[in-house]
Amino acid sequence: MTKIDRIETSILEIPTIRGHVLSMATMRTQVIVLVSVRFSDGSVGIGEGTTIGGLSYCLESPESIQSAIETYIAPVLEGRDADDVNGAIYLMDKAVRGNAIAKAAVEIALWDGLGKRLDVSVATLFGGAVHKQLPVAWTLASGNSETDIEEAHQMLESRRHNIFKLKIGKHPVRDDVEHVRRIKEAVGDKASVRVDVNQAWTLTEARWGLAGLQDAGCELVEQPISVKDLSGMTELTQGYEIAVMADEVLNGPEDAFAVAAARAADVFAVKVAQSGGLKRANEVIGIGQSAGIGLYGGTMLESGLSTAAALQLFATVNTLEWGTELFGPLLLVDEILATPVGYSDFCVEVPTGAGLGVALDQDKVAYYRRDRSRSVSA
Numbered sequence: 001m002t003k004i005d006r007i008e009t010s011i012l013e014i015p016t017i018r019g020h021v022l023s024m025a026t027m028r029t030q031v032i033v034l035v036s037v038r039f040s041d042g043s044v045g046i047g048e049g050t051t052i053g054g055l056s057y058c059l060e061s062p063e064s065i066q067s068a069i070e071t072y073i074a075p076v077l078e079g080r081d082a083d084d085v086n087g088a089i090y091l092m093d094k095a096v097r098g099n100a101i102a103k104a105a106v107e108i109a110l111w112d113g114l115g116k117r118l119d120v121s122v123a124t125l126f127g128g129a130v131h132k133q134l135p136v137a138w139t140l141a142s143g144n145s146e147t148d149i150e151e152a153h154q155m156l157e158s159r160r161h162n163i164f165k166l167k168i169g170k171h172p173v174r175d176d177v178e179h180v181r182r183i184k185e186a187v188g189d190k191a192s193v194r195v196d197v198n199q200a201w202t203l204t205e206a207r208w209g210l211a212g213l214q215d216a217g218c219e220l221v222e223q224p225i226s227v228k229d230l231s232g233m234t235e236l237t238q239g240y241e242i243a244v245m246a247d248e249v250l251n252g253p254e255d256a257f258a259v260a261a262a263r264a265a266d267v268f269a270v271k272v273a274q275s276g277g278l279k280r281a282n283e284v285i286g287i288g289q290s291a292g293i294g295l296y297g298g299t300m301l302e303s304g305l306s307t308a309a310a311l312q313l314f315a316t317v318n319t320l321e322w323g324t325e326l327f328g329p330l331l332l333v334d335e336i337l338a339t340p341v342g343y344s345d346f347c348v349e350v351p352t353g354a355g356l357g358v359a360l361d362q363d364k365v366a367y368y369r370r371d372r373s374r375s376v377s378a
């Protein structure tokens, strides 16, 4: 029996190509928690747990992800059967409440290891890929309308993206709607425009906002109000034509069920990290499908590693009505994969090969490492 020998983590810091301005934080660096799971047969699985803006986006930080893994998850998994990924998931859930991103990072590494040992892709472990590539959105979030318009034109000309998500919620609603209107007018029918408010609006602001946004030709609004106001989300979903997407409120299948039961969204932003791993994200997908809720492949702005993990899962889903936003590696100044995830013709390519289908560039990993404690990566 192959066993889990040792679980190791390290934190990397990689600058972003420009300031990424969200309603709750401006990102200039992305902080990535890398996980290597070493198995007794010499094989290694790799995973990544990444959040956004320190502790400003959700309840986990890079430091809490690392400490949850090293202090509480590694001791219960080390020595166990490497192939028993479901057993590991149940044990992690028993030993650790919450901490979805930490669990996801370890679970991804376990699936990667299993896929490599069986010489099949992670998509195959989830029933098989039905897509080789998926549509991919780009987020315009420079904080300046002119710069965003220029960036949108570049993306259209290079055929990299024709779906744009605009980050709003930092400015008065009227100004934000005007910003969206200008960008939609500039791209016309060549691109679709969506927005993400990251919970910044009150319900009253959201009523004005949604009316203005749909008038401006914006097709979707993501998490306009607090995760705590599910009845407000229901009102907005039912009151306007513009699609309402649930993001931060979705932390696994139980939340997906609650949102679906309350008809509190038209679309799920399915995030592997936020869901607690690939298996739980797949359950979120199943709940969305059975409730008639549209699906969107979301990101925590991860590097190519967890982007590849998400691609392995989303490639198995017949219909992602709203495509994906798996552009994380493109927001970073540098790659940590030996062979980067491919982007062309408005799509992202699903990596092929065993496990996640990607390998780390160890020189880059060493270069971007925050410190060298307890860390020897795959």
Ligand code: MUC
Pocket: 052, 139, 141, 196, 198, 247, 298, 299, 300, 301, 325
């Ligand atoms: C979020 O809230 O969706 C995803 C894309 C992006 O630009 O930010 C993230 C976070």
Ligand code: MG
Pocket: 196, 198, 222, 223, 247, 248, 269
């Ligand atoms: Mg979002």
